[in-house]
Amino acid sequence: MNGTNGEGLTIHGLKVSFRSGQETVRAVNHIDLTVKNGERLGLIGETGCGKTVLGMAIMRLLEPDTLISGEILYNGTSILEAGTEEMRRIRGGEIAMVLQNSVTSLNPVVTVGRQIAEAVELHRDLSDDEARAEAIRLLDEVDIPDPKRRFNCYPHEFSGGMNERVMIAMALAGNPSFLIADEPTTGLDTTVKNRIIALLDDVSRERSMLFITHDLAAAARVCDRIAVMYCGEIVECGATEEVFSTPLHPYTRGLLRSMPQRGLHPIPGMSPSLLAVPPGCRFRDRCELGNERCMTDHPQLKEVRRDRYVRCIYHD
């Protein structure tokens, strides 16, 4: 996808594979994606399709022995070619990620305020008092009431939703221009979930965001554009209203039918193994439209009209 003039996040032909003994797990296969500055992109798709791996690749958080190829540019800087020092500056300072299930990574014996202050100190040369004041400001920014007092609380004194807010505060500590939020509402009840989504909506207003979620309604609420991922590939991408009102890929249609608001009809069958991806279309065995050609032809992601992409032979 083009037309960004080096602004924002541009991903070209990104492939990520893991060696697992004799085998290779092809987790991400030739991803092309852009997120313009100030834009919020929702990344949706079933479990195991590669969403987290894509987010971690952007943050360069994957193990050094991971096989990565392609290009990731952020405002013109090549993430995959950045040196250790430069990456330290970018990570957290320009692009920050709220990791999936990261609440469990909070240190139980350090106060939440101190942990946020430490995240602040990673990015800015501040005195202890200044870092403390900034941590209190961040607690306030993520809507934790009485932040001065709550600074001194330990993670076990906080609810799951409040600790998720702490993780978001830590991600904001370096004032990044790009936020990656990976499933920040898993395990929370509906009311808490909705408040966290409202917070993400808030804190991402002046930033770009990649919002990874299984909650399609949340993605629709917050995001300008939606990318649908299936079995390591983007199969559809476009403006949120369009993807939700006129989904072009049979997989997207299936995902939408599986929403509680649309009848909760799951897509039958399972995604192919990433160890041995079959030729042809990766969705063919579950597709209502699959034909002979789908068995052999691997469709490309086509721009069918302006900023509307789909990977299906019916849109060739």
Ligand SMILES: Nc1ncnc2c1ncn2[C@@H]1O[C@H](COP(=O)(O)OP(=O)(O)OP(=O)(O)O)[C@@H](O)[C@H]1O
């Ligand atoms: N370090 C690793 N080594 C081997 N395989 C891995 C590794 N990390 C991820 N994978 C595999 O890559 C694939 C994509 O995983 P990923 O975590 O990105 O999925 P996901 O879309 O984020 O799923 P979920 O919605 O459940 O979070 C999975 O098959 C996973 O098992």
Ligand code: NI
């Ligand atoms: Ni994930």
